[in-house]
Amino acid sequence: MILTEEQVRGIFDTAFEAATADEVELTMAWYHEVNREVVCGSTKVIRFSNSYIRDDTVVMPCHPLQVHVAFGNREGAAITNQLDPAGIRDAVARAEAIARAAAPNGSHRPLHGPEEYPEIPGFDEATAALTDEERHQPVAGVIERLQAEGLNGSGYFHVDDTLEAHANSAGAWFYRRATKTGYAVTVRSDATTGRDSSRVGSGWAAVGDRRRFADLDIPGITDVATRKALGSVDPQPFEMGPHTVVLEPSAAASFIGLLMRLWSGSARTVGAWGTPSEAGARVASEHLSLSTQPGHPQIMGSPYGPGGMPLGERVWVEEGVLRNVPGGENGPAVHLVGDGASKSLEDVIAGVDRGILMTQNWNTMLRTIDPPHVNGMTRNGLFRIEDGQLAGPLENAWYSLRLDEFANNIEDASRPYNAASFGSSGLNGNLMPALRVANFNFYRPSEAV
Amino acid sequence: MDITRRQFVRLCGGTAAVVLPFGLTRCAAPRPAHELIEDVEWKKGLADAALRVTTSRGSTFADVRVVRNLIQTIAADDQAIKGVPGEWHYGSSPEHVLEKVDIGLNVRVLKNGAWGFAASPVLSEDEAVAVAGLACDLAEKAALTVPEPIRLVPEPVHVDTWVTPHEEDPFTVPLDEKVALLLRINEEVRKNPQTDRAFSWLDFWDENKFYANSEGAEIQQRLVRSDGSFFARARVDGVTAQRRFFVNPLNIGYEYIRGLDLPSHAERIAAEAVEKAKAPIIDFSGQLDVVMDPQNICLFEHETIGHPTELNRTVLVETNFAGSTFLAAEDMGSYEFGSPVMNFVGDRSRPMLRSTCGYDDEGVKTQEWDVVREGKLVGFQTTREFATYVGEEASRGCCMTESWDRVPQGRMPNLSLEPGGQDAPSPEELIADTRRGLLFRGFSSRIVQDYQRRYHTYTGNAVWEIENGRTTRMLRGAHYYGKNPSELWHRLETVTDPASWEPAALDSDDIGQPTQRNHNTHGAPWARFRNLNVGGPAS
Numbered sequence: 001m002i003l004t005e006e007q008v009r010g011i012f013d014t015a016f017e018a019a020t021a022d023e024v025e026l027t028m029a030w031y032h033e034v035n036r037e038v039v040c041g042s043t044k045v046i047r048f049s050n051s052y053i054r055d056d057t058v059v060m061p062c063h064p065l066q067v068h069v070a071f072g073n074r075e076g077a078a079i080t081n082q083l084d085p086a087g088i089r090d091a092v093a094r095a096e097a098i099a100r101a102a103a104p105n106g107s108h109r110p111l112h113g114p115e116e117y118p119e120i121p122g123f124d125e126a127t128a129a130l131t132d133e134e135r136h137q138p139v140a141g142v143i144e145r146l147q148a149e150g151l152n153g154s155g156y157f158h159v160d161d162t163l164e165a166h167a168n169s170a171g172a173w174f175y176r177r178a179t180k181t182g183y184a185v186t187v188r189s190d191a192t193t194g195r196d197s198s199r200v201g202s203g204w205a206a207v208g209d210r211r212r213f214a215d216l217d218i219p220g221i222t223d224v225a226t227r228k229a230l231g232s233v234d235p236q237p238f239e240m241g242p243h244t245v246v247l248e249p250s251a252a253a254s255f256i257g258l259l260m261r262l263w264s265g266s267a268r269t270v271g272a273w274g275t276p277s278e279a280g281a282r283v284a285s286e287h288l289s290l291s292t293q294p295g296h297p298q299i300m301g302s303p304y305g306p307g308g309m310p311l312g313e314r315v316w317v318e319e320g321v322l323r324n325v326p327g328g329e330n331g332p333a334v335h336l337v338g339d340g341a342s343k344s345l346e347d348v349i350a351g352v353d354r355g356i357l358m359t360q361n362w363n364t365m366l367r368t369i370d371p372p373h374v375n376g377m378t379r380n381g382l383f384r385i386e387d388g389q390l391a392g393p394l395e396n397a398w399y400s401l402r403l404d405e406f407a408n409n410i411e412d413a414s415r416p417y418n419a420a421s422f423g424s425s426g427l428n429g430n431l432m433p434a435l436r437v438a439n440f441n442f443y444r445p446s447e448a449v
Numbered sequence: 450m451d452i453t454r455r456q457f458v459r460l461c462g463g464t465a466a467v468v469l470p471f472g473l474t475r476c477a478a479p480r481p482a483h484e485l486i487e488d489v490e491w492k493k494g495l496a497d498a499a500l501r502v503t504t505s506r507g508s509t510f511a512d513v514r515v516v517r518n519l520i521q522t523i524a525a526d527d528q529a530i531k532g533v534p535g536e537w538h539y540g541s542s543p544e545h546v547l548e549k550v551d552i553g554l555n556v557r558v559l560k561n562g563a564w565g566f567a568a569s570p571v572l573s574e575d576e577a578v579a580v581a582g583l584a585c586d587l588a589e590k591a592a593l594t595v596p597e598p599i600r601l602v603p604e605p606v607h608v609d610t611w612v613t614p615h616e617e618d619p620f621t622v623p624l625d626e627k628v629a630l631l632l633r634i635n636e637e638v639r640k641n642p643q644t645d646r647a648f649s650w651l652d653f654w655d656e657n658k659f660y661a662n663s664e665g666a667e668i669q670q671r672l673v674r675s676d677g678s679f680f681a682r683a684r685v686d687g688v689t690a691q692r693r694f695f696v697n698p699l700n701i702g703y704e705y706i707r708g709l710d711l712p713s714h715a716e717r718i719a720a721e722a723v724e725k726a727k728a729p730i731i732d733f734s735g736q737l738d739v740v741m742d743p744q745n746i747c748l749f750e751h752e753t754i755g756h757p758t759e760l761n762r763t764v765l766v767e768t769n770f771a772g773s774t775f776l777a778a779e780d781m782g783s784y785e786f787g788s789p790v791m792n793f794v795g796d797r798s799r800p801m802l803r804s805t806c807g808y809d810d811e812g813v814k815t816q817e818w819d820v821v822r823e824g825k826l827v828g829f830q831t832t833r834e835f836a837t838y839v840g841e842e843a844s845r846g847c848c849m850t851e852s853w854d855r856v857p858q859g860r861m862p863n864l865s866l867e868p869g870g871q872d873a874p875s876p877e878e879l880i881a882d883t884r885r886g887l888l889f890r891g892f893s894s895r896i897v898q899d900y901q902r903r904y905h906t907y908t909g910n911a912v913w914e915i916e917n918g919r920t921t922r923m924l925r926g927a928h929y930y931g932k933n934p935s936e937l938w939h940r941l942e943t944v945t946d947p948a949s950w951e952p953a954a955l956d957s958d959d960i961g962q963p964t965q966r967n968h969n970t971h972g973a974p975w976a977r978f979r980n981l982n983v984g985g986p987a988s
Contacts (some may be wrong), residue, residue: 002563034966035957035958035959035964035966036851036959036963036964036965036966037963037964043854043963045962045963046591047719048594048767049765049766049767049768050764050765050766051594051596052562052591052594052596053563053590053591053594053595053596054591054766055564055566056565056587056588056590056591057566057568057587057854058564058566058568058583059567059568059569059854059855060567060568060569060570060571060576061570061855062553062570063568064551074530075530075814076547077547077548078547078548078549078550079548079549079550079551079552080483080549080550081550081552081553081570082482082483082552084480084481084482086481086484087482087483087550089480090550091550094548094550095548097624098523098530098547098548098624100621100624100625101530101624101625101627101628102530103525103628104529105528105529106529107532132583132586132587132590133590136591139594139920140590140593140594140943143594144594147594147596152765152768154765154766154768154769155769156769156770156962158963180611184962185767185769186768188765188768191765192776193764193765193773193774193777193778194763194774194775194779194780195775195776195777196775196777197665197773199900204769219915232528242807246657269895288498309754329803361632362899363897363898363899363900367895375897379900396899398897410548430803444904446902446903446904447903448772448775448899448900
C-alpha cells in the first residue's frame with residue numbers, strides 16, 4: 001500500500017524527533033540519480049521486444065526517505081528505504097554526520113515556511129487499481145497484431161502509483177498522491193539485424209505522463225509507430241545541407257528543452273557554463289510561445305516547486321519574446337505547454353512545399369555554449385515532404401546547427417501535443433508543438449536504423 | 450485463538466520469536482532490516498520460502514536476490530561540500546552529497562517459457578512468499594505472448610561466499626578525513642591563480658547480495674567499490690577549459706584512495722588546465738597518426754566494442770531505447786573487427802576490476818573469455834538465456850541487476866584491450882617513434898555516435914600535438930572519427946607493453962527501461978592508430 005498522509009506524518013515525526021540539526025528537511029518523492037530514476041510508490045512495467053513480453057515486473061510500494069539537514073550552513077543528506085524507527089534514525093544520523101564533517105556551503109538557503117499549494121488532482125483511483133490482467137490485456141493485443149503482421153515490436157508500458165511528501169523543521173508540509181502511466185513503442189518492418197538492417201523501416205510513438213490509464217490508447221499509439229515503420233522501408237538518400245524541416249512534437253521537444261536551458265543560463269558543456277538571457281529579449285520567432293502550466297488537464301503535475309515554493313502558471317516565451325527567465329525565483333521550466341497555435345501537425349505539413357518531416361531524434365546535444373552549437377541525428381522515421389504531402393522515406397542523417405538560429409528560423413507551429421521524450425523511465429509528457437524550421441542543416445547521412 | 454507461525458512472525462515484524470521457560474513465548478525485539486541483511490541464514494530462509502512457492506507453482510527456474518546497497522558520495526566544489534552539476538562526469542555524478550541505504554528482495558521466475566519478476570523493499574517471509582506468487586502470475590501472463598519458450602543453458606550449482614578483497618572498509622573511514630582530503634585537493638588546485646574552480650569527489654559502494662535459485666545455488670557476495678578524482682578549471686582570456694585527473698575506479702578498499710596521494714597531482718592538473726585554455730583550436734583536417742592513453746581508449750572501446758557485442762542489443766532486445774548494433778549474431782567467428790594486434794578479453798574475474806565478482810546475478814561463476822582475437826570477432830557477452838542465441842552451451846556470466854528493484858539483464862562486463870608482449874614499446878618509446886600525430890589523453894563525453902554504433906567521433910580530455918617523437922603543444926577541439934568501428938580498429942598498429950596496461954573505467958553506464966547503472970572496467974595499454982581521420986568538432 002502507498003503510505004497515507006497519517007503514516008507519512010508518523011515517519012516524519014520519528015525523523016524530526018531523532019534530529020539534532022538546526023534545519024531538517026524531509027522528502028518522499030520521485031528522484032533522479034544519474035542514469036537511474038527512483039519511483040516513490042509502486043511501479044509496474046511490461047517491456048516487450050521481438051514482439052513478445054520479456055519483462056513483466058511489479059515493484060511493490062517503496063518510499064525512499066530523503067533526509068537533508070544543516071548545522072548552520074553545513075549540509076548533509078541521506079536516503080533510506082527502510083522506514084522502521086531504527087532505519088529512520090539511522091538515516092538522520094548519517095545525514096547529520098555528513099553535515100558535521102562538511103565544509104560550509106556559501107550558497108546555503110534557509111528553509112521556507114508553510115505555503116499554500118494549488119490543488120491539482122493527479123491521482124486516478126481506476127489507474128491505481130488496475131489489475132495485472134488489465135495491464136496485460138492491451139499489450140497482449142498489440143503483440144498479437146504485430147506477430148500476425150510479421151512486424152518486430154519493442155515496447156515499454158509502465159503504471160506508477162506514487163506519493164510525494166515534504167516537510168521541514170520550519171513547518172512546511174505537503175502531501176500528494178499521483179498516478180502516472182506511459183507507453184512507448186518501436187516497430188520495425190522486419191527482424192533483420194546488424195549491418196543488413198539499414199533498409200528496414202522503423203517507427204516510434206509514445207505518450208508519457210498521463211494520469212489516467214483510460215487516456216492511454218495503446219493500440220492507437222502502436223498503430224502510429226507501425227505506419228511510420230511501414231512507411232520507412234527502403235529509405236532514400238537526400239542532399240545534405242539546409243532544408244525546411246517539420247519536427248513532430250517529440251522531436252521538437254528535445255530542441256525546446258535545450259532552448260529553455262540556454263535562456264535560463266543552465267546550459268552546460270564540459271567545463272563551460274552559459275549565461276541567462278534577459279527578460280524582454282526576442283529569443284525566437286513570433287511562432288514560439290511557451291509556458292509552465294502544472295494544472296493543465298493533460299498534465300496535472302505537482303504544484304510543489306524547488307525549495308518548497310508553490311509552482312504556478314508562468315509564461316516563459318510569448319510570441320518569441322522572453323517574458324520570464326527560467327530558473328531561480330521564477331521556478332523551473334517544467335510542465336511545459338506550447339501555446340498559441342490552433343492548427344494541427346497535418347496542417348503544418350500541408351504548408352510546406354518542399355521539405356523534410358522529422359518524427360524523432362536522438363543524441364541532440366549542445367556541443368558548445370558560445371556559440372550554442374547543437375548536433376544530433378534522426379531516428380525512427382524521416383520523410384520527404386512535397387507539395388504539403390509526405391512523399392517517401394529518407395535515410396537517417398546527422399544535423400548540426402546553432403540553437404539560437406533554430407529558434408529564430410521557426411516559421412510555423414502547431415497546437416500542443418503530448419510529447420513523450422525518448423527517455424528511459426518516465427517518458428515525460430510536456431505538451432509541445434510541431435515546428436516548421438527553415439535552414440535546418442543536415443551534414444552527414446547515416447546507415448543506422 | 451490459535452495463530453499460525455506465519456501470523457506470529459508477521460506480528461513480530463518479520464523477526465524470530467524467542468521461546469521462554471514454562472512454555473511462554475514473546476516476540477524478540479524487532480531487528481531492523483539493515484541489521485538483518487548481514488544474517489545469511491535469515492536470508493536463506495527468505496529465499497527458501499520464495500522458492501517453495503515457485504516450485505509448487507511449476508516454474509522451470511526461479512531465483513531470488515536479497516540485496517543491500519550502501520552508497521556514499523562526497524563532493525567538494527572549491528571549498529564547499531555540496532551537490533554538483535552532472536557535466537563533470539561522463540556518466541555518474543554525485544547529484545547529492547549523501548549516504549544511501551537501499552534494501553529489498555526480488556524473485557524472478559521462468560514459467561511456461563516466459564519471465565516474471567516481482568520485488569519488494571519489505572524483508573519478511575510473508576513478503577517473499579507474496580512476491581514469489583506474483584512473479585509466477587506475471588510469467589504466466591507473459592507466456593501467452595511468447596512464440597518459443599525461453600531456454601537457459603545449464604550452470605553447475607554453486608554454494609559459496611565471495612567478498613571483494615580489500616584491506617580498509619571505506620565506510621569505516623571517518624567522514625571528516627574524507628572531507629579534509631577533498632578540500633586539500635581543491636586548495637592545491639586553486640594555488641594556480643589562473644584556475645577559477647576546483648572540484649573533487651569520493652564515491653564508495655558496498656553491495657551485499659544474497660542469491661539463491663531453484664537449482665540449489667546459494668551465494669553470498671559483498672562487493673566493495675572505491676572511486677574518487679578531481680577536476681581543475683582554468684579561465685584564460687575568456688576561454689574556459691577543464692582538465693581531469695583520471696583515477697581508475699576499482700573494486701577495492703579505502704587503501705586505494707590513500708595510496709593515490711591525490712593532492713600531489715593537483716599542481717600538474719591545474720597547470721594543464723591552464724595550458725588547455727591557452728591552446729589553439731586545431732586547424733587541421735585529414736589523416737594523422739593518433740596515440741591514445743588507456744583512459745582515452747576506455748570510452749572508445751566501451752562504445753565500439755562493448756555495446757556492439759552486447760548480445761541483447763544484437764538480437765533487438767534494446768531497440769526501444771538504447772538501440773541495436775551493427776553486429777549480427779552470425780558475425781561471431783567471421784567478422785574482421787580490426788588489425789591483428791587487436792585482442793579484446795571479456796571478464797568478470799580479474800582482481801579489482803569494476804565488474805569483478807564471484808558469480809553473476811543468475812549464479813554463473815565468473816570467468817574470462819576472448820571477444821576479439823587477432824582482429825576477429827570470436828565472442829559475445831551472454832547470459833544463460835542469451836547464450837542460446839549463439840549456440841553456446843554455457844553463459845559468460847553477464848547477467849546483472851543494479852539493485853533489488855531492477856530486473857536482471859545482460860550487461861557489459863569488464864572488456865579490455867590486451868597489451869603487446871614484453872618486447873612491445875613503452876608509452877614513451879611509442880611517442881618517440883611517432884613522427885607526426887596527436888596524443889589523446891583521458892575520455893570526454895563530447896562524443897558522437899549513432900544508436901547502432903556505426904559512426905563514431907571521439908575527443909579527449911586533453912590533446913597534444915606530436916612532432917618528431919615529442920609532444921609539443923596542446924590543441925583544443927581535436928577529434929578522431931570513423932564511419933564504423935572496423936575502419937577505426939583496422940588502423941590499430943601498435944599496443945604498448947604489459948607494464949603500461951591500466952584498468953581504466955567509466956564512471957557509469959546505463960541500459961534498460963527503466964534504466965539501471967552498471968560498473969565495468971575497460972583496461973588498455975597505450976596504443977597507436979595509423980592515419981586516423983582527425984579534425985575539429987564539426988567532423
